[in-house]
Amino acid sequence: MSRRNTRQAHPSIRSRVAVIVAGVALLSWAGPGANAFWASVANGGSAAAAADAVAAGATPSASVSAGNVTLAWKAAATLAGRPVSGYTLARYASASGGTRIAAGGTCTGTVTAGLGCTDQGVPTGTWYYTVTPVLGQWQGPESVRSAGAAVDTTPPAAPTVSAPAYVNSATVATVPVSGTTEPGASIALTVKDAGTPVHTVTAAVTADASGAWNTAVNLSSLADGTLTYSAVATDTAGNQGNPTPPGTVTSVKDVTAPTVSGVVLADGGGKGGKIEPGDKATITFFEALDSSTICSSWAPGAAGTLSGDNQVTVTISAGNVLSVSVDSSACPTSRIGSVALAGNYSPSGTLTYKGAGGSASTVSWSPATRMLTITLGALATGSANNGTVKAAVPTYTPTGGMRDVAGNALAVTPVAGSSSSF
Incomplete structure (x- = not known):
């Protein structure tokens, strides 16, 4: 090679040396916290070196839904302000150390669109995420790990349920x-x-x-x-x-209120037309009542009878209205109602029937037949009319508080029965 050619080669050599020196200088300047790249740019026969470094990724935020973790982070750039081309996401099972696991779902590979993704199908546990910015073939340092994202993939058991009967x-x-x-x-x-x-x-x-x-x-x-x-x-x-x-x-x-379907007076003493021991007043309902709303000592839905010695007193007023009172020791609260007899069974004053043993007045309730039956016992006071009472239509008036098994209240409106007499 001639001396002239040797001189002409010197500028090219010097340019390559400058790029190498610039790259070395950049790596030295950037330190361990960044990765460097450099480039040579020709201009009119001369060359200049350019160098930059990718900055560390920003710590991501993480939100959990079942086995999915949604991540979001801030944009990263080089130290000179150049935007990066994408990000890689990873998770760890601890806040420090441990094995790096590449994120999956929409976080798989290098995320190039947007600043968020979702790691799907993450196993149960607490996970810590990092972001690593990427620029071409270069990548910046991994970010600080996120706060722990607690993932629970176990479905809850069937809840208990309680509702009224x-x-x-x-x-x-x-x-x-x-x-x-x-x-x-x-x-x-x-x-x-x-x-x-x-x-x-x-x-x-x-x-x-x-x-x-x-x-x-x-x-x-x-x-x-x-x-x-x-x-x-x-x-x-x-x-x-x-x-x-x-x-x-x-x-x-059941939102239908109970109603009375029949009121019947029946002769039980053998002397029709005269009120006497053994006569009965029977009230029938369209549906069964709650037994405890008739007598508080009866169990709901159960049959019941009050028949103790002098336990039940049946009264016939001077106005010929039949009513019942019960000893509170046998039935603390009783709701039986009254029956207007519509016949002149009592000439004057009041008649009372109670008695002991087989002669006692009784009150009985049958849920199966839906019948409330009042039976007169021995005459205790007063004197019944000896005349014959023609067939009359009795009227039953319930006592407030009587209810069906569903809890619907029986109206206290008087209900007429059929044509009958004791």
Whole structure:
């Protein structure tokens, strides 16, 4: 090579040396917290070196829903302000150390669109996430790890459900339903009737810190009969309980008030037309009453009889109205009602019938036949009319507080019976 050619080669050599020196200088300047890149740019026969470094990624935020973790972070750039081209996401099982696990879902590979993604199907545990910015073939330092993201992929068990045995006219608009589940879980409640077609009412409620939940639902739109309550829980991690089977319970809807279907006077003493021991007044209802609302010592739904010595007193007023009083030791609260006899059985004053043993006055109730029967015992005071009373139509007036088994109140309106007499 000639000396002239040797001189002409010197500028090119010097340019390459400058790039190398600039790169070395950049790596030295950037330190361990950044990765460097450099480039040579020709301009009119001369060359200049440019160098920069990718800054560390920003610590991401993490929010959890069931087995998914949604991540968000701030944009990263080089130290010279150049935007990066993407980000890689990773998770660790501890706040420091441990094995780096590449994020999945929409966080798989290098995220180039936006500043967020969702790591899907994450196992149960507490996870810590990092962001690493990428620029071409270069990548910056991994970010500081996020706060722990607690992932719970276990669905809650079926919640317990409690509802009243009966829904009546007084409660149908605000039926109380309650139960227990995981603390803080949300409950999806469904109530269905047995109609054709089936009608449905839904409600949503959140359990308190102890797992207790309660709500009130309006079931006016559902048909009378059996109601089925179903509840499915979704825990605070977003896991929904298996809806098969859900927590269930049933009740009976009956919003129809009970009514009197018949009032009959029957001769029991053999002397028709004269009131005497053994005569009966029987009141029949369209449906069974709650036994305890007739006599507070009777169990709901059970048959009952009051027949002790002088336990029941039947009174016939001067106005020929039959009424009953019961010894409070046998029945602390009694609701039997009264019967207007519509016949002149008492010429004057008051007649009372009670007695002991087989001669005692009695009151009996049969849920099976829906009959309330009052039987006169021995005459205690007064003198009955000896004349014959023509057939008359008695009228029964209930006592307030009598209810059917669903809790619907029996109206206190007088009800006329059939034409009959003692």
